[in-house]
Amino acid sequence: MSTYSLSDGLASGAPRLSRAPLLAGWIRESGVGVLASIAWIAFGLSCLWWQDVGDWSRTHSLGIAAFVIAAIALFGTVGADYLGSAGRALHKRAPWLLTLGAFLTLWEVATAKLAWLPLPFFPPPQAIIEVYTDDLPKLLDSVFASVKLQLGGYLIGATVGFLTGVSIGWSRAVGYWVHPVLRFIGPLPATAWLPIAFFTFPSSWSASTFLIALATGFPVTVLTWSGVASVSNAYYDVARTLGAKPSFLVLKVAIPAALPHVFVGLFMGLGSSFAVLVVAEMVGVKAGLGWYLQWAQGWAAYANMYAALIVMSLLCSGAITLLFAIRDRLLVWQKGTVKW
Amino acid sequence: MVALAEAVTHSAAGAALDIEQLSHAFDIDGTELPVLSDVSISVEPGEFVALLGPSGCGKSTLLRLVAGLDKPKAGRLREDEERIRSPHPSRVVVFQDPTLFPWRSVWDNVALGLEAQGVLKSQRHRVDAALDLVGLASFRNAYPHQLSGGMAQRVALARALVNDPKILILDEPLGKLDSLTRITMQAELVALWQRKGFTTLLVTHDAEEALVLANRVIVFSDRPARVKADIRVDRPYPRHRGDPYLADLRRQILGLLGLDATW
Numbered sequence: 036m037s038t039y040s041l042s043d044g045l046a047s048g049a050p051r052l053s054r055a056p057l058l059a060g061w062i063r064e065s066g067v068g069v070l071a072s073i074a075w076i077a078f079g080l081s082c083l084w085w086q087d088v089g090d091w092s093r094t095h096s097l098g099i100a101a102f103v104i105a106a107i108a109l110f111g112t113v114g115a116d117y118l119g120s121a122g123r124a125l126h127k128r129a130p131w132l133l134t135l136g137a138f139l140t141l142w143e144v145a146t147a148k149l150a151w152l153p154l155p156f157f158p159p160p161q162a163i164i165e166v167y168t169d170d171l172p173k174l175l176d177s178v179f180a181s182v183k184l185q186l187g188g189y190l191i192g193a194t195v196g197f198l199t200g201v202s203i204g205w206s207r208a209v210g211y212w213v214h215p216v217l218r219f220i221g222p223l224p225a226t227a228w229l230p231i232a233f234f235t236f237p238s239s240w241s242a243s244t245f246l247i248a249l250a251t252g253f254p255v256t257v258l259t260w261s262g263v264a265s266v267s268n269a270y271y272d273v274a275r276t277l278g279a280k281p282s283f284l285v286l287k288v289a290i291p292a293a294l295p296h297v298f299v300g301l302f303m304g305l306g307s308s309f310a311v312l313v314v315a316e317m318v319g320v321k322a323g324l325g326w327y328l329q330w331a332q333g334w335a336a337y338a339n340m341y342a343a344l345i346v347m348s349l350l351c352s353g354a355i356t357l358l359f360a361i362r363d364r365l366l367v368w369q370k371g372t373v374k375w
Numbered sequence: 376m377v378a379l380a381e382a383v384t385h386s387a388a389g390a391a392l393d394i395e396q397l398s399h400a401f402d403i404d405g406t407e408l409p410v411l412s413d414v415s416i417s418v419e420p421g422e423f424v425a426l427l428g429p430s431g432c433g434k435s436t437l438l439r440l441v442a443g444l445d446k447p448k449a450g451r452l453r454e455d456e457e458r459i460r461s462p463h464p465s466r467v468v469v470f471q472d473p474t475l476f477p478w479r480s481v482w483d484n485v486a487l488g489l490e491a492q493g494v495l496k497s498q499r500h501r502v503d504a505a506l507d508l509v510g511l512a513s514f515r516n517a518y519p520h521q522l523s524g525g526m527a528q529r530v531a532l533a534r535a536l537v538n539d540p541k542i543l544i545l546d547e548p549l550g551k552l553d554s555l556t557r558i559t560m561q562a563e564l565v566a567l568w569q570r571k572g573f574t575t576l577l578v579t580h581d582a583e584e585a586l587v588l589a590n591r592v593i594v595f596s597d598r599p600a601r602v603k604a605d606i607r608v609d610r611p612y613p614r615h616r617g618d619p620y621l622a623d624l625r626r627q628i629l630g631l632l633g634l635d636a637t638w
Contacts, residue, residue: 072429087605194605234554244606251557269470269472270474270476271476272439272444272468272470272474273445273468273470273474273487273534274487274491276442276443276444276462276464276466276467276468277464277465277467277487277488277491277492277534277538278462278463278464278488278491278538279491280491283491287490287491288476290477291476291478292478294478366478367444367518368477368478368480368518368519368520370480
């Protein structure tokens with residue numbers, strides 16, 4: 036039976052037995068969520084408790100926002116059972132929420148309150164918020180310009196690259212002429228063309244579009260080509276015995292079979308075109324997020340730089356997410372693809 | 376059942392196939408490797424002919440020539456007196472691998488031939504009928520990677536049959552299946568052939584399979600393949616594997632293939 040010593044007390048022993056696992060279970064289930072809430076309260080307090088060392092107008096609102104997030108985290112954790120999928124989503128992200136709250140607190144204290152980090156270079160969170168509220172029109176203009184340039188160049192590059200890749204993979208004659216050119220020009224970083232492009236093209240915008248298209252086109256071409264070239268002859272044999280004409284073999288056999296490769300090319304092209312976009316905007320185009328970064332640095336407006344970097348990262352990540360979503364839709368027949 | 380009946384009325388009778396003094400060779404690094412040597416076979420409409428021979432003897436090459444996928448070095452191939460120069464949906468091949476297109480659903484795979492010939496819009500019911508015929512109507516929306524080996528081969532069969540071929544060319548279609556599925560599908564093949572009446576050419580290196588299925592077994596020599604024997608199998612269907620007549624033929628055939636010492 037019981038092996039408790041007398042000092043534990045027989046009367047209190049029994050209820051403790053039943054309550055302790057319950058409490059432990061609750062802590063295991065909700066502890067991280069509560070801690071996350073505490074971290075955000077700490078962030079809020081760190082905003083409001085001391086005086087800022089500098090002059091920032093959004094400190095108070097940021098502190099209030101931190102308390103709101105803390106409240107959401109707390110109620111979301113306590114009431115997880117009644118919130119369904121939202122509660123589960125919060126529970127899954129609670130460790131991240133905790134880390135983020137702790138990081139922001141540290142950041143706030145290290146910059147705005149105690150100035151451990153040298154100030155113009157390391158602005159506090161409220162300075163970045165201030166950029167989003169006060170410099171929004173200019174930032175949005177930059178986003179719009181970047182998206183327009185990137186989208187135009189990428190679509191042209193992807194289309195030309197895809198068509199070139201299919202042609203090289205399909206026709207020996209096209210391969211004979213295009214392959215050497217591709218080998219000679221393709222591996223050159225598109226940015227190396229910058230000086231030439233900016234004086235040969237009528238506008239810096241068309242020059243940048245060309246460079247982005249070039250950066251996109253090379254990987255798309257090579258991977259489309261290798262995709263078409265690696266299609267098993269057995270597929271062609273099957274289609275031919277069933278009465279397929281050459282156009283059917285290209286459109287309904289070669290291209291769908293090559294599509295997984297094409298998407299790898301589109302993904303790689305997206306990555307290298309981002310690099311070209313930013314460089315082109317910094318060097319030549321007088322608009323866009325790359326230009327905004329350059330401009331902010333020139334005015335020593337470091338908060339603006341960080342703000343623009345965050346937006347840029349969201350845009351690039353969003354573009355890749357979109358590409359993967361399209362791929363998952365088109366390639367449902369594939370199994371075991373990476374989830375982005 | 377309505378769809379089934381319709382599929383039957385669509386059926387075209389088999390075509391005659393004449394193979395005359397056919398020779399073929401591969402070029403491998405400049406040297407010529409003969410694979411077929413003076414092969415002449417005359418197949419009656421509706422016959423089920425099994426081509427039997429040691430592996431690598433050139434049987435599959437012969438099938439590719441009959442299908443029109445390759446051109447022979449010498450000799451002539453005729454389908455109902457007409458020269459075979461290119462592939463045609465009246466001669467459909469079922470390969471050892473099902474080679475279903477992985478990006479198409481089962482239904483779309485079966486529809487391939489009709490789509491390639493540009494008649495799918497008006498003939499969609501034929502796809503449904505072919506799927507019914509091989510018993511896979513409920514898998515119409517599945518993708519090939521979701522199918523078992525036997526199911527995939529059934530889909531490949533439906534993809535061939537939907538074209539109402541006059542000559543069905545089978546290149547060891549059951550070679551990679553497990554023995555149980557294999558026996559079931561052999562029975563299904565015979566049933567389909569009896570119902571539809573197409574001429575069938577089956578490459579196999581399983582003597583028992585040839586004898587259970589075909590009404591004529593042609594035995595080939597080693598490469599380059601030559602016709603070594605042409606054996607009629609006059610037994611009614613369904614055939615019994617233990618039939619002493621077939622066992623006797625089997626012993627003869629294995630002897631021709633050089634296995635008499637062990638049998």
